[in-house]
Amino acid sequence: MMLRLLVTLLMLCLSSASLAAEIETGDATLDGAFEQLLDRDFEVKAQGITALAASDNPKTDALLRGILEGGLRYLTDNKRLVWVQTHADGDHAIDALSGEDYGVYTSRKFKKFALNNAMRGQIRTLLAAEELSNPDPSVRLNAVKSMLDTVQLSDAEQFSKLLEKETDPAVRKAFGSAIALAQLNTEDPKQRHTAIAALSGQLEPTVRNALNRLAQSDPDEGVRVDAATALAEIEEKVHFYGYIETLFFGLSAGSVLVLAAIGLAITFGVMGVINMAHGELIMLGAYTTYLMQQLMPEMAGLSILLSIPTAFIVSGLVGIAIERGIIHFLYGRPLETLLATFGVSLILQQLVRTVISPQNVPVSNPDFMSGLWQINPVLSLTYNRLYIFAFCLLVFAGLFFVLKFTRLGLQVRAVSQNRAMARAMGVRSARVDALTFGLGAGIAGIAGVALSQLTNVGPNLGQAYIVDSFMVVVFGGVGNLWGTLIGGLGLGIANKLMEPWTGAVLAKILVLVFIILFIQKRPRGLFPQKGRAAEG
Amino acid sequence: MKLANKLRQLSIAVSTVAALGIACAANAADTIKVGILHSLSGTMAISETTLKDTMLMLIEEQNKKGGLxxxxxEPVVVDPASNWPLFAEKARELIAKDKVAVVFGCWTSVSRKSVLPVFEELNSLLFYPVQYEGEESSKNVFYTGAAPNQQAIPAVDYLMGRGVKRWVLAGTDYVYPRTTNKILEAYLKAKGxxxxxxxxxxxxxxxxxxxxxxxxxxxxGSAGKKTAVVSTINGDANVPFYKELGNQGISAENIPVIAFSVGEEELSGIDTKPLVGHLAAWNYFMSVESPENDTFIEAWHKFIKNDKRVTNDPMEAHYIGFNMWVEAVKKAGTTDSDAVAEAIMGVAVPNLSGGFSAMMPNHHITKPVLIGEIQDDGQFQIVSQTPGLVAGDAWSDYLPGSKDLIADWRxxxxxxNYNVKTAKCSGQNY
Known part of the structure; x- marks a missing residue:
């Protein structure tokens, strides 16, 4: 009798405790774990994760992943754990355990689980162990790789078992490294020797660190020497890839310079107009990208592609307006042109500040431009840079084609070489001037689209590139497109070669000093224009 | 005839101007002028325009409560256009010509250094709302942003507590990052x-x-020890920096970045999904849960007529600074600089994180230090908060030149800059 009373009391207590809980799943272990997860203290939250992982509920892994990725939420009104599912009529709450649909909730009603970095790492490690037997080989590969850092001698056996079942060659190789890494910790020096041999030539930082540790502090002399030799071999490879990486960084920095400068190569190089508003034409291109993305927020990739012609037209039209409205009256008066276009640049900047916002605007990267191409553990190229390098070459080729093989190009070259003669031959020089300037401005707009993917889109975007642009055009040789390409890429590479040992600030200064000296020696730049045009 | 006409027009114009001038002078007697010295154009407009709007809002609210x-x-807004010498000119104009009682303004340290001599010469008061490198305490300036011991040092402590052994100190090349990094380097070395x-x-x-x-x-970071980046990278440069981190696959779990200049405002310009988990240390986050903060955010959204706009730490600093000034003026019964400066020490007003901030005798204030992790919605999840308030330290204890100095304006x-070893006040002004 007494006992029964006690039990009832106890059950009452328990039920009142669970009444106070914010989440009810019907499973006591889960409820306890989630109560800890909602604690303010991150230590307690972490214990909640451990408790959740220890639960034998079949949905545990899905729940953990939901917490990590943010898809799992809870509702405060009925205390249920739910998944968010987007339907046409709004976000539905779907019970995470029973699958029941609770109808539409506003986003503020869905409560998220707060995590910190340590907890994210904890969940990932917990999930990685499960993922080792995932049917998708790429998931298995990532899981092995994520475990390399923490591999223990005791893990070797488990990995060996998995290796026997494994069929994918890349995953087999990763398992091999993991086992070898584990065996570096064995008592038997012979086994350590074999492990080092298995690891030779592998570029993973974990392998390098482990070998380094062995080379310095292994009790066995032979193992130390072996590890040092293997390490030296790896370091040599790492250095080699380091050079390739620097070269790529240089080319990509150079391609940005070329893109920014190539429009100027036309307006300044071919027409001889000092256009201080060039940077703002780039900025307009970048803002066009922003506005296009606002128009079609769901299609980042398509909006970027459409931005290219749109930006060309927008900046081109503004360029023609500047030419017709101002520069047209100032031909042959470089100082006035400089001042007038500087005024235009300030007007355009302030216009954007007033009309759009003085703040920077967000331009998102489409998926195909994010991420990196991992060639090996020490060499990886980022996609956005690769695309922009390719884009730069494409724009250059296009422009080159227009100038060499079209009627407009012929007229442009004719007017720039000998205006009076061209006019005598029936070329309407004023129209050609406007179109040339529009072409240069349009190219600047396209550059803006590319830059919007790399840097801030804000009213000051143009100012950052105007000096660099002039630098490239003057260095490459005024009036020569090839000069701009070679000059821009060369300066980019020089900058990146110097950066590691001088720092970014000094590298920039050194490049400028070099150009000043170079211009003293060869005032007409890298590829001077030859012939009569050069004298005029 | 024409000339006569012109002359007549001119005389009309002159008399109108004169009349206006008199009207202004008459008005001046009924209002207290508050100067707002923030760049509305140029590089810093990105950050400073918001602070100008915050001040206008605070002044409007105070007027609704019956003024002072x-x-x-009466707010007097000028635009120093991110041009450092122009800051000094505009400050002089505010104090000497507009006769403002107090000025709220500046963002960069170099702009503050540029206006300092003006405020000391004309004996006016400046409230400076941004976190800065310390090593300064002027009679005429009140520093409502964080000193290094209210931001940088607690941030490093937090990461150390999470097992970080290797440190990258990355910053923009100017006085704030250089001084902060010097302090941090000395601090880290002192910690072994x-x-x-x-x-x-x-x-x-x-x-x-x-x-x-x-x-x-x-x-x-791949040398096998837990590595973190302490970033004093300023303003614009952060967006491409974080984008590159995301693209090169550095996540907050491998190498966390803790930033001192990245807040909600800066994040509103980027897609924050790749940045989840990177950290920032401030004295205020928009996500702070307190009734004061809710009221403030609501008022801000109403004032700026856009409920997407975020609030940030320097805005809170202006909120605290403005309220402190109001209290001090009430206490002194006048807006006279000396009397207000005397009265403001010890004044405590509510901050937005649910406590009170007090003005210390060294012209810095007490604040809680919060560490937040970036979320995918551009807000911060607070992961650590100092148990009490931290008092701002004008002179760092970790730099050889300044560890013996204290500031006390009582x-x-x-x-x-009183040297406790030599018992001398160096007399150096700033």
Whole structure:
């Protein structure tokens, strides 16, 4: 009798405790774990994760992943754990355990689980162990790789078992490294020797660190020497890839310079107009990208592609307006042109500040431009840079084609070489001037689209590139497109070669000093224009 | 005839101007003028425009409550256009010509250094709302932003507590990051971090090509010890920096970045999904849960007529600074600079994180220090908060030149850089 009373009391207590809980799943272990997860203290939250992982509920892994990725939420009104599912009529709450649909909730009603970095790492490690037997080989590969850092001698056996079942060659190789890494910790020096041999030539930082540790502090002399030799071999490879990486960084920095400068190569190089508003034409291109993305927020990739012609037209039209409205009256008066276009640049900047916002605007990267191409553990190229390098070459080729093989190009070259003669031959020089300037401005707009993917889109975007642009055009040789390409890429590479040992600030200064000296020696730049045009 | 006409027009114009002038002078007697010295154009407009709007909002609210000393407050807004010498000129114009009682303004340290002599010469008051490098305490300036011990040091402590052994100190190349990094380097070494485990890197303003630096950080972080980046990278340059981190696959779990200049405002310009988990240390986050904060955010959204706009730490600093000034003026019964400066020490007003901030005798204030992790919605999840308030320290204890200095503007000491060893006030003004 007494006992029964006690039990009832106890059950009452328990039920009142669970009444106070914010989440009810019907499973006591889960409820306890989630109560800890909602604690303010991150230590307690972490214990909640451990408790959740220890639960034998079949949905545990899905729940953990939901917490990590943010898809799992809870509702405060009925205390249920739910998944968010987007339907046409709004976000539905779907019970995470029973699958029941609770109808539409506003986003503020869905409560998220707060995590910190340590907890994210904890969940990932917990999930990685499960993922080792995932049917998708790429998931298995990532899981092995994520475990390399923490591999223990005791893990070797488990990995060996998995290796026997494994069929994918890349995953087999990763398992091999993991086992070898584990065996570096064995008592038997012979086994350590074999492990080092298995690891030779592998570029993973974990392998390098482990070998380094062995080379310095292994009790066995032979193992130390072996590890040092293997390490030296790896370091040599790492250095080699380091050079390739620097070269790529240089080319990509150079391609940005070329893109920014190539429009100027036309307006300044071919027409001889000092256009201080060039940077703002780039900025307009970048803002066009922003506005296009606002128009079609769901299609980042398509909006970027459409931005290219749109930006060309927008900046081109503004360029023609500047030419017709101002520069047209100032031909042959470089100082006035400089001042007038500087005024235009300030007007355009302030216009954007007033009309759009003085703040920077967000331009998102489409998926195909994010991420990196991992060639090996020490060499990886980022996609956005690769695309922009390719884009730069494409724009250059296009422009080159227009100038060499079209009627407009012929007229442009004719007017720039000998205006009076061209006019005598029936070329309407004023129209050609406007179109040339529009072409240069349009190219600047396209550059803006590319830059919007790399840097801030804000009213000051143009100012950052105007000096660099002039630098490239003057260095490459005024009036020569090839000069701009070679000059821009060369300066980019020089900058990146110097950066590691001088720092970014000094590298920039050194490049400028070099150009000043170079211009003293060869005032007409890298590829001077030859012939009569050069004298005029 | 024509000339006569012109002359007549001119005389009309002159008399109108004169009349207006008199009207203004008459008005001036009924209002207290508050100067707002924030760039509305140029590089810093991005950050400073918001602060100008915050001040306008605070002044409007105060006027709704009946003004101050029975008078209305009148904002005087000038635009120093991110041009440092122009800051000094505009400050002089505000004080000498517009006769403002107090000025709220500046963002960069260099702009503050530029206006300092003006405020000291004309004996006016400046409230400076941004976190800064310390090593300064002027009689005429009240520092409502964080000193290094209210931001940088607690941030490093937090990461140390999470097992970080290797440190990258990355900053923009100017006075704030250089001084802060000098303090942090000394602090880390004092805590037993080897020189090999510290990498220091500076980049120019607006740096956008982060490829090699991020690759270097990646290499530095792959040496087997837990690595973190302490970033004093300023303003614009952060967006391409974080983009590059995301692209090169550095996540907050491998190498967390803790930033001192990245807040909600800066994040509103980026897609924050790749940045989840990177950290920032401030004295206020928009996500702070307190009734004061809710009221403030609501008022801000109503004032700016856009409920997407975020609030940030320097805005809170202006909120605290403005309320402190109001209290001090009430206490002194006048807006006279000396009387207000005397009255404001010890004044405590509510901050937005649910406590009270007080003005210390060294012209810095007490604040809680919060560490937040970036979320995918551009807000911060607070992961650590100091149990109490931290008092701002004008002179760092970790720099050889300044560890013996203290600032105390109470009489009879009244000195901004008193050397406790030599018992002398160096008399250096700033």
């Amino acid at each position: 000393l029975g008078k209305k407050l 971090v080897a020189a090999d485990d510290i990498m220091i890197n500076y980049t120019p303003f607006g740096h956008s090509d982060w490829q090699s630096i991020v690759a270097d950080i990646k290499k530095f 009489k009879p000491l009244a000195c901004g």
